Amino acid sequence: MEISFQAKPISIKRAEYTKLQLLKSNFVDIVCHSSSDEDTIASARAIKWFLNKNKIPSRIISDSAAKTFNYKSGDTLDISSQKLPKVPSGTVLCVDFSEYTRVSSELKKYIEKAKNLICIDHHNGPEPILKGNNIYTDLSAKSCSGIILRFFEALKINPPEKIKQILYCGMSDDLKKNKFLEFTDRELFPAKTKEFMKDKNTKYLYSKLESELSAKDKIEVNKHLNILMSLNKPEKMFKDSLPEKIQYNSNGKFGYVIIPPNDEQWLSLGGDNKRTSAILRNFRLTALKNDSNLDSAAVFYPNSSGYRISIHSKGNNVLKIFEHIRGLFPEFSGGGHPERGGGGNSSLKPEDCNRWINSVISGIYDFYKNNCPG
Numbered sequence: 001m002e003i004s005f006q007a008k009p010i011s012i013k014r015a016e017y018t019k020l021q022l023l024k025s026n027f028v029d030i031v032c033h034s035s036s037d038e039d040t041i042a043s044a045r046a047i048k049w050f051l052n053k054n055k056i057p058s059r060i061i062s063d064s065a066a067k068t069f070n071y072k073s074g075d076t077l078d079i080s081s082q083k084l085p086k087v088p089s090g091t092v093l094c095v096d097f098s099e100y101t102r103v104s105s106e107l108k109k110y111i112e113k114a115k116n117l118i119c120i121d122h123h124n125g126p127e128p129i130l131k132g133n134n135i136y137t138d139l140s141a142k143s144c145s146g147i148i149l150r151f152f153e154a155l156k157i158n159p160p161e162k163i164k165q166i167l168y169c170g171m172s173d174d175l176k177k178n179k180f181l182e183f184t185d186r187e188l189f190p191a192k193t194k195e196f197m198k199d200k201n202t203k204y205l206y207s208k209l210e211s212e213l214s215a216k217d218k219i220e221v222n223k224h225l226n227i228l229m230s231l232n233k234p235e236k237m238f239k240d241s242l243p244e245k246i247q248y249n250s251n252g253k254f255g256y257v258i259i260p261p262n263d264e265q266w267l268s269l270g271g272d273n274k275r276t277s278a279i280l281r282n283f284r285l286t287a288l289k290n291d292s293n294l295d296s297a298a299v300f301y302p303n304s305s306g307y308r309i310s311i312h313s314k315g316n317n318v319l320k321i322f323e324h325i326r327g328l329f330p331e332f333s334g335g336g337h338p339e340r341g342g343g344g345n346s347s348l349k350p351e352d353c354n355r356w357i358n359s360v361i362s363g364i365y366d367f368y369k370n371n372c373p374g
């Protein structure tokens, strides 16, 4: 039997084996990874629909309150991992992850006790849960939703429109993260990148859903995913206010906005969440694009655990900047990639926040004084 479960067409034998594993269960716990995203939730919901059709009871489990992430969340999360019994009563199916590092230690203990365990995934990691026939990983797949769609295709199952719409959402969100799709504030629908066009399987699966869904269904999903195109009035006002608040260092290489700890506008938008962070990200990228002299753009903002900085750099200086701050201010914690990163302190006390902001800003000023004179 083939080992891998490809986002390319799946062999009927392979799909039938998975189906059998699922349908011989008296109950299925469908587990999503921590910080559940659209792809893991979509995969879980599609499998739950399939089990339900076959009269197998199941529930969806996650460490985090998935309802803040996921599309049409009403019936998403059946049980949080904190409320689980000690031992699973039936099969445990992990979707969109296959390593223990993706769940809490409580959920890990629960998964370990399963008598029958199955994983469907498109990631690879250092601490795999399973080896053998019950793990189906396809590293070529750009979303777990795509693998689920291939599973249905092999079994000649045509899911209802609602399930296809959910899979379209899961797939689109992962394609966005993989930079296969790009959402802008000019078009509701995402642009397909060169990488997308080169990937035959992704192209096939995405186009299949695109052609089978109504315009209304697709618009609904893209409005949900494209935050910048669906801002409400207060969010739009916040977005427009950011460029007016920008401050610069003396040579104009570094621009930043400070959102004070008790900023009313920020709090009325719900503080740090998926929507406000999309607005802040757009601000940084737009500032960099519109100002050729600017090398990095940052926002300082409060969240529930303390005070944070998020920064983008055109010259790929983020990690160098963080290293420089640490040289002057050893307790600074931050990381990420050369072009974007973040850091934070873990105190909400105003005096700690102010001291932290001042240290970070003076560290960055010092970096640009030394590295980009003029």
Ligand SMILES: [Mn+2]
Pocket (backbone or CB within 6 Å): 039, 040, 096, 142, 143, 144, 174
């Ligand atoms: Mn995924």
